[in-house]
Amino acid sequence: MEDVNKKIYDYSLEYIMGDNFAKYAKTIIQDRALPDVRDGLKPVQRRILYAMYKDGNTYDKPTKKSAKAVGNIMGFYHPHGDSSIYDALVRMSQWWKNNHCFVEMQGNNGSMDGDGPAAMRYTEARLSKIAGEMLKDIGKDTVLMSLNYDDSLLEPTVLPARFPNLLVNGATGISAGYATNIPPHNLGEVIDATIKRIEDPNCDLNDILKIIKGPDFPTGGVAEGAKGIAEALRTGRGKVTVRCKYEITGPKSNRQIIISEIPYDVNKSALVKKIDEIRIDKKVDGISEVRDETDRNGLQIAIDLKKGANEDLIVNYLLKNTD
Numbered sequence: 001m002e003d004v005n006k007k008i009y010d011y012s013l014e015y016i017m018g019d020n021f022a023k024y025a026k027t028i029i030q031d032r033a034l035p036d037v038r039d040g041l042k043p044v045q046r047r048i049l050y051a052m053y054k055d056g057n058t059y060d061k062p063t064k065k066s067a068k069a070v071g072n073i074m075g076f077y078h079p080h081g082d083s084s085i086y087d088a089l090v091r092m093s094q095w096w097k098n099n100h101c102f103v104e105m106q107g108n109n110g111s112m113d114g115d116g117p118a119a120m121r122y123t124e125a126r127l128s129k130i131a132g133e134m135l136k137d138i139g140k141d142t143v144l145m146s147l148n149y150d151d152s153l154l155e156p157t158v159l160p161a162r163f164p165n166l167l168v169n170g171a172t173g174i175s176a177g178y179a180t181n182i183p184p185h186n187l188g189e190v191i192d193a194t195i196k197r198i199e200d201p202n203c204d205l206n207d208i209l210k211i212i213k214g215p216d217f218p219t220g221g222v223a224e225g226a227k228g229i230a231e232a233l234r235t236g237r238g239k240v241t242v243r244c245k246y247e248i249t250g251p252k253s254n255r256q257i258i259i260s261e262i263p264y265d266v267n268k269s270a271l272v273k274k275i276d277e278i279r280i281d282k283k284v285d286g287i288s289e290v291r292d293e294t295d296r297n298g299l300q301i302a303i304d305l306k307k308g309a310n311e312d313l314i315v316n317y318l319l320k321n322t323d
Helices: 013-033 041-054 067-078 082-091 129-135 187-197 207-208 226-235 268-280 310-320
Strands: 103-104 123-126 146-149 152-157 171-175 179-182 222-224 241-244 246-250 256-261 287-292 301-305
Touching: 013 041, 041 067, 041 082, 041 123, 041 129, 041 152, 041 256, 082 187, 103 187, 123 129, 146 268, 152 246, 207 226, 222 246, 268 287, 268 301, 268 310, 301 310
Parallel strands: none
Antiparallel strands: 103 123, 146 152, 171 179, 222 241, 246 256, 256 301, 287 301
């Protein structure tokens, strides 16, 4: 009998790389980096919600230690690093990242300034009420179940989401050969558009645009470029420019630019620092002081102007030269 361990096989590098990379790409695309269009969730997010649901860690029960949830998720469904699972769990609890958070967290879950969350042994978490709408009727054979990584339990291949979460909370992911970047939208508008599509399957994009005006970001801001929004919805490719929401207040001798909303995914602390650097370097004249006045009542950045400063010139410069 031939000893295959001693036989040398001759394959081209092109064949080996092509075959193996195709398998790798398929795994990364389907099981790691990109969301499923049906529930808008990546595998780790879906497993977090399902594991917490199975553990009875729902909105109508007291919160439980995040470390317990992470341990259950890692042990039963997602055999990867605990830190990556905790990062995904925390992100689903951050209001400045999601229009509707699927996790309610007690304790420090980070901030808009880029601060990291407390360690999982300190924080507590549970599913939010709207997360229940993602899991409702899952026990009635509504979705296909598959075996977990060690064939000991069943897990859902997709959640029976009762609304189009992919559009509501958006998604960002980079995979092998593919990437996705979907902005969040208003829940009510998306549901109304879905109903419109069901009732009138022949409706076109113009009908949908009358309902969904454009992206709706959790941090607010003003979306500009109607053509870019329409192009993104029509082709999947398009550019949407978002700027801060501001107002100019105060008497002529003591004018202020008050910023109350900032673009999505912008680090507030870095933004304040950048504006202050512009003031210090005197790249534009007329700014006397920059303060972060954010408190429990909401976001606020105050820019004090010097007497006689050109308000429009300062605003236009800041819009062009900051995030």
